Amino acid sequence: MYSKILTLRFPKTGVSKPTVCHLAKDYGLIFTILKATVLPRKEGIMVLEVSGPKKNFKNGITFLKEQGVLVQNASREVNRNAKKCIHCGACTAVCPTGALVVSHPELSIDFNIKKCSVCELCVPACPTRAMKVHPTSETFF
Amino acid sequence: MVTKVGKHKVNKTFQEINAKIRSGEVVVVTAEEIIGIVEKEGAVAAAKKVDVVTTGTFAPMCSSGAFINFGHSKPGIKASKVWLNNVPAYAGIAAVDCYIGATEPCEDDPLNKVWPGEFNYGGGHVIQDLVTGKKVSLKATAYGTSCYPSRLIEKKVRLNELQSATLCNPRNGYQNYNCAVNLTKKTIYTYMGTLKPKAGNANYCSAGELSPLINDPYYKTIGLGTRIFLGGAQGYVTWQGTQHNPSAARTDNGVPVRPSGTLWVMGDLKKMSPDWLVGMSYQGYGISLAVGLGIPIPILNEEMASYTAVSDSEIYTQIIDYGNDYPNGISKSLGQVSYAELKSGTIELDGKSVQTVPLSSMVKAREIAEILKTWIREGKFLLGEPQFTLPA
Ligand code: SF4
Ligand code: SF4
Numbered sequence: 001m002y003s004k005i006l007t008l009r010f011p012k013t014g015v016s017k018p019t020v021c022h023l024a025k026d027y028g029l030i031f032t033i034l035k036a037t038v039l040p041r042k043e044g045i046m047v048l049e050v051s052g053p054k055k056n057f058k059n060g061i062t063f064l065k066e067q068g069v070l071v072q073n074a075s076r077e078v079n080r081n082a083k084k085c086i087h088c089g090a091c092t093a094v095c096p097t098g099a100l101v102v103s104h105p106e107l108s109i110d111f112n113i114k115k116c117s118v119c120e121l122c123v124p125a126c127p128t129r130a131m132k133v134h135p136t137s138e139t140f141f
Numbered sequence: 142m143v144t145k146v147g148k149h150k151v152n153k154t155f156q157e158i159n160a161k162i163r164s165g166e167v168v169v170v171t172a173e174e175i176i177g178i179v180e181k182e183g184a185v186a187a188a189k190k191v192d193v194v195t196t197g198t199f200a201p202m203c204s205s206g207a208f209i210n211f212g213h214s215k216p217g218i219k220a221s222k223v224w225l226n227n228v229p230a231y232a233g234i235a236a237v238d239c240y241i242g243a244t245e246p247c248e249d250d251p252l253n254k255v256w257p258g259e260f261n262y263g264g265g266h267v268i269q270d271l272v273t274g275k276k277v278s279l280k281a282t283a284y285g286t287s288c289y290p291s292r293l294i295e296k297k298v299r300l301n302e303l304q305s306a307t308l309c310n311p312r313n314g315y316q317n318y319n320c321a322v323n324l325t326k327k328t329i330y331t332y333m334g335t336l337k338p339k340a341g342n343a344n345y346c347s348a349g350e351l352s353p354l355i356n357d358p359y360y361k362t363i364g365l366g367t368r369i370f371l372g373g374a375q376g377y378v379t380w381q382g383t384q385h386n387p388s389a390a391r392t393d394n395g396v397p398v399r400p401s402g403t404l405w406v407m408g409d410l411k412k413m414s415p416d417w418l419v420g421m422s423y424q425g426y427g428i429s430l431a432v433g434l435g436i437p438i439p440i441l442n443e444e445m446a447s448y449t450a451v452s453d454s455e456i457y458t459q460i461i462d463y464g465n466d467y468p469n470g471i472s473k474s475l476g477q478v479s480y481a482e483l484k485s486g487t488i489e490l491d492g493k494s495v496q497t498v499p500l501s502s503m504v505k506a507r508e509i510a511e512i513l514k515t516w517i518r519e520g521k522f523l524l525g526e527p528q529f530t531l532p533a
Contacts, residue, residue: 088500
């Protein structure tokens with residue numbers, strides 16, 4: 001099973017076509033629409049989570065691209081810039097998952113990316129702007 | 142210094158300690174290390190053995206800034222308004238002098254219009270950019286005079302090209318500080334960081350047992366001329382800081398239980414480092430500058446040894462509500478807690494356990510105390526004997 005969050009940008013003409021349905025019908029992929037908007041100039045943007053076997057996934061993406069849809073990886077992660085972090089601890093006030101914690105006894109601030117839910121609360125809360133959102137580095141199409 | 146022979150068993154002078162620094166015999170330990178030494182050997186033996194105790198703190202210090210002289214251009218200008226990277230600097234001084242304050246936001250900052258604001262760039266960041274060696278754009282406008290006809294200059298400047306740049310912080314190194322909670326029902330954004338509703342977290346901001354003024358609670362060795370670690374270079378205490386309040390209540394060991402003493406410090410910005418002057422953006426509040434500051438405390442006698450041996454469990458502060466009380470000028474204490482409790486990760490408030498959040502970096506405070514120790518041991522740093530000590 002392969003699962004990714006994707007951003008799809010539809011050209012003006014393609015918005016009304018039920019392109020996305022083909023992912024399920026023809027490629028056996030499961031998808032959940034997380035967000036769908038039609039912009040003022042009539043381009044459509046859709047964020048969806050797509051899951052399925054890797055091969056179907058690739059074929060599905062190829063199909064979308066053939067329809068003129070711009071496909072981008074929407075998966076993001078939050079990283080800490082170790083050079084900027086001064087171990088002040090301000091971020092530990094907002095981190096809901098315990099990914100950022102005070103470590104004892106030295107009182108340094110640990111960041112465990114595995115616990116991070118990418119809620120992004122720490123990004124504006126970190127006074128040195130050491131916490132940043134990045135697209136996940138993994139490429140898959 | 143008048144040594145009161147007879148009063149103490151150990152009596153050393155600044156000169157004697159400096160002679161030991163020059164000859165390489167000096168014994169220096171940090172304010173964390175002295176605790177165990179005094180505990181084990183007693184204050185008298187510790188005072189005989191140890192000559193200097195180093196302290197450190199690295200935290201946001203809003204009352205910071207730098208006097209900058211950007212040199213005369215041709216034709217000359219009597220600048221009446223100055224901006225550095227679009228951050229206004231105070232120009233109501235002589236022709237090409239200005240003061241860039243740490244908390245000044247950049248001109249087009251949306252501030253708190255979209256609440257809570259991000260405050261991404263301001264005076265603190267300008268100072269950090271300067272010490273990093275980055276080019277900073279300087280703009281000055283003027284009304285023009287016979288002697289200074291220019292009405293506008295715009296140029297890029299680097300720190301090393303400036304005529305002079307002096308860090309001059311009117312209030313740094315607070316001796317103790319509040320522990321902040323928020324008793325309202327909404328998250329608030331303060332200079333003490335984010336405070337979740339209903340006392341969701343308790344934020345504190347002092348290095349405790351490593352903090353400079355906590356280790357010399359009656360300012361017996363600190364005053365005008367005390368040489369210090371400032372922003373990565375050597376700087377000086379030049380006065381008591383603004384709001385210096387020596388009359389705050391104290392525990393038996395002399396340590397105040399509320400914010401009290403403060404320092405006015407100065408140093409040559411050109412010698413400082415971006416590792417120890419860091420621009421800070423406090424969500425919903427504004428801009429500040431984290432300043433690295435460390436003071437060597439001379440162990441002139443056993444009294445100074447016991448002061449410096451103070452540990453987190455004997456240093457207390459007050460829990461203050463920043464939701465309702467503080468904004469309304471009420472300094473009611475919701476309870477007294479020790480730094481040992483604060484640093485443990487949770488405190489008790491009204492029978493409830495509350496997560497504590499540090500804002501002052503202990504990792505960096507320790508590093509400063511260690512650097513200062515090395516400087517003194519290697520003979521690179523001599524103690525500065527104060528002309529007079531701070532009002533006690
Ligand atoms: S708030 Fe930023 S600088 Fe402070 S400890 Fe967290 S990540 Fe580091
Ligand atoms: S993004 Fe959210 S969960 Fe991840 S470290 Fe930041 S505050 Fe914690």
